[in-house]
Amino acid sequence: MYPDDLKYSKEHEWVRMSGDIAEIGVTVFAQESLGDVVFVDLPEVGTNVEQFAKFGEIESVKAVSDLFSPIGGKITEVNSAAADTPEVVNEDPYGSGWLIKVELNDTAQLDELMDAATYQATLE
Amino acid sequence: MASSAHTSPNHPYIPSTDSERAEMLGAIGVDSLDALLEDIPAQHRHPKLNLAAGLSEQELSTVFGSIAAENASPSSGYISFLGAGSYSHYIPSTVRSILQRGEFVTAYTPYQPEAAQGTLQVGFEFQTIVCQLTEMEVANAGMYDGPTAFAEACLMAARVTKRTKIGVLSSTDKRLSDTLLAYSKYQGIEIVEVAADATDIPDDLACIGIQSPNFFGEIEDVQRLTKLAHDNGALSVVHVNPTALGMFKAPGEFDVDIVTAEGQPLGVPMAFGGPYVGLFACKKAHIRQMPGRIIGRTTDTKGRTGYALTLQTREQHIRRERATSNICTSTQLIGLMVTVYAATLGKQGMKDLASLCYQKAHYAAAEINKLDGYSVKSSGTFFHEFVVTCPSAPPKINEALLKKKIIGGLDISDRSESGMLVCVTETSSKADIDRFVKALSEIGVSA
Amino acid sequence: MTISINAGGVDRRLLMDRSVTGRKAFTLPASDVPTQNLPDSSLLRDDVELPEVSQLEVIRYFSVLSQLNFSIDTNFYPLGSCTMKYNPKINDELSNLPGLANIHPLQPDVTVQGAIRLLKNLQDDLGEITGLSGVSLAPLAGAQGEYAGLLIARAYHDARSDSARTVAIVPDSAHGTNPASAAMAGLEVVTVRSDDQGNVDVENLRELANSNTAVFMLTIPSTLGLFEPNILEITKIVHDAGGLVYADGANLNALLGVVKLGDLGVDICHSNLHKTFSTPHGGGGPGSGPVMVTNELAKFLPKPVAVKTDVGYVLATPEMSVGSINGFHGSFSIAARAYAYIKALGQEGLRSVSENAIISANYIQAKLRDKYDLAADRYCMHETVLSAARQKKRGVAGLDIAKRLLDFGIHAPTMYFPMIVDEALMVEPTESESKETLDHFIAVMRQIDDEVDSAPELLHDAPHDLPVTRLDEATAARKPVLRWSAEV
């Protein structure tokens, strides 16, 4: 449920690093508590986001939640598949349901995130 | 009749009897109602209500009969040439008949779609009709009235463009711009007037708000104004008269972004101003910024077609202070009237109706224009309303008309010198029009 | 043509799918004036794509659709916070009298003396009932009444050059329209907590009320159906901080002749005529949400206000009015119905309305409290908020209970509101319902609680016998289909 190679934020987002690019999405816990995701509002490529700042919104039929970026930096890519077919966020939150990619500007940011075991402990 | 504050008189609207009340209080475990009211400060409990005693249904009918008799209406022999946002049209029997269905009248907002498919399917039909009339992509299930729809459309344009200055064309009804003012006053929005013949607008407008036919009854060049808006990164918001859409080109043909209208002309009594329904349509791309309820089509667990409220995350019950609008209870039942009306008139009826209004209004204008001292000011193309410049003050003329049981046009001398805004629809016969024209000529400068 | 037949043999095809070229339901009269020139053809459209159906089809189509609805006329409808009481038929009839239905809003005052007199009398009655004598009937629903009230609050502070007051304090239990209206009025929403009894946390309010406070918005009785026992202390805290107290009067059905809001220190309130005063809900409107204020604030009321003068009744604009919040004078024919209702009940009848509403709600609460948790364990006013938390632990959600009620022909209570109550089921029986109906509801709710253990699938799959089963709302939102088109 919470892969070991990812880092997690207390706002229920995950980060996967490859090089200096951070891929970001929401956790299984987040998508399950939201229920069927019907819409994600994502930022424009090229804009900057600060660590833990709001970058978008995610909606189910009867709820809306802000998305907070676990990593600050320039947004290099957004997942148009998630925008067009939001059900991928439910079906594959750590894979095809990723949301944005951010160019990490300061590796120290990663220290502020949790590993899988610590994150899971916060859910209990 | 019982008079103590703690017993209840029997009333046709309240079924519980004294013994049932006693039984229920017993089950609750108290011996009097007052035991349930202890949280209410004792000194303020059971205040004196200075109201009259209740009336029987028969007495009530008498009271209302006399209230209604104090008003001048067609049934008391008056003819009227008022328009300006509320219009006299014939309402078909089908509308009145369906309006008797308690299943529509006494339901509430369809929060439980399984138990509200009637209301929901009607709402979907309503959205369809609004789209077909305006030739827009999507519509909501209705706003409070035309002016609030227009105000919310301009605010929506501000959200879509992320701009804070709203342009309103100078030929627009003050009822629209005043409502916009009251709606936007504390939202950091500036409203600026755009001249109807403007060829240039500021480059930071969220939209141009256009009324067509405008307040004076004339068709605006929506195509040109929409292009002007788009060239400057603004949206175009167009407030139409739905009856006029039976003959004039629909705003959707001109790439308009948001269309609003007062739905009252479509089968809704004038009723001294309300309740009415605001029509609201827009381009699909902007739908997440749209205010109001939206009904969508879907399927049930057995694959059957059904309808439900959708895109609800825009609304106050979910997004609260960040909602697209505060609207909750809106105007579903008036939407039903509009829907039955449009279904009844149908394709041919809407066309014939528009033509009839046009013919009669133009006949009236031509006849008035022949009178000494009167002239029809409308220069462009008008639909069923036009401005008459009068030989004396319009209120004086109206006073004299009233003596002849004629309610004249609206005094608009504040916007057009000696101007009277006259409206003629299919409910005026040629004889009514001729009577009006004759009266005007008799009154003339003597008023 | 494809035919889709629903449960019960109902044909759900849309009007456009039934359309046959050349068919009609209505004929316009022929023109009786000489033919006029048409405008330039570039301005004209060809056709309006509207249905072509016969008159019988119109009547049958809408009549059949109506039968797919639950309504007060046909079902017990205990939808909390909505006051689904009987809507007297005489009120519809009277409001449709030609002398009321066929008058134009801009007719000279002298020609509509009856209409303005009606508005004036209703203003006076609402002022008397709430103890707040400044009344405008302009607002078109509760939410617009709130917005009007907040505009008044802002205008009041502005007039005292106290414009730094830009905060609305709102309890966490408030209805969504409260914060939404506050935001429209440019106010920042600050939330005050509720305590474990469902009351406003007075200490928290004391911390929050200060020189930025424009207004405190309180629903009375609260959305938990409770009367705020510290009300006098609360209004004093807000007034001492220089703020105004706004009462959301959606729940006024509990207070008629029981207590006047003005006596409690409330400065502004609204009332929903489509709740307390019996006007039909219409499947989601039209409504009417008059705004009532103290004498001091009356000069800020939205226009118009009906006034009696030496020369008769007139529609006036208050001296420092916040302006026009809609096209004309509010929902006139709704106001007419409410006036008829007040006249029919009179002083004693109105008092009896609230007393019976309170007894009925407490009766239901007393009879269900062993099976369902209560949001607050104390006597309620006109509605009781149950929680299905216990049932949830046994595998069935509040939603399932609500849907199962539909199988018994009972409309579901308001669900998941107020948001501070887990699995909330808000039940408002109103004074209109007989004890037999309440007993039936109680028996059904108890049976459903049994079914949670004995037959949970009955709840998960409910409703069973309605025109549709549960709908796929996720797909509806993901791929919105919002109108008929030739393709769907």
Ligand SMILES: Cc1ncc(COP(=O)(O)O)c(C=O)c1O
């Ligand atoms: C507590 C409360 N406040 C405000 C409102 C809003 O009223 P309306 O729907 O008439 O706008 C409602 C009802 O919907 C309500 O229950």
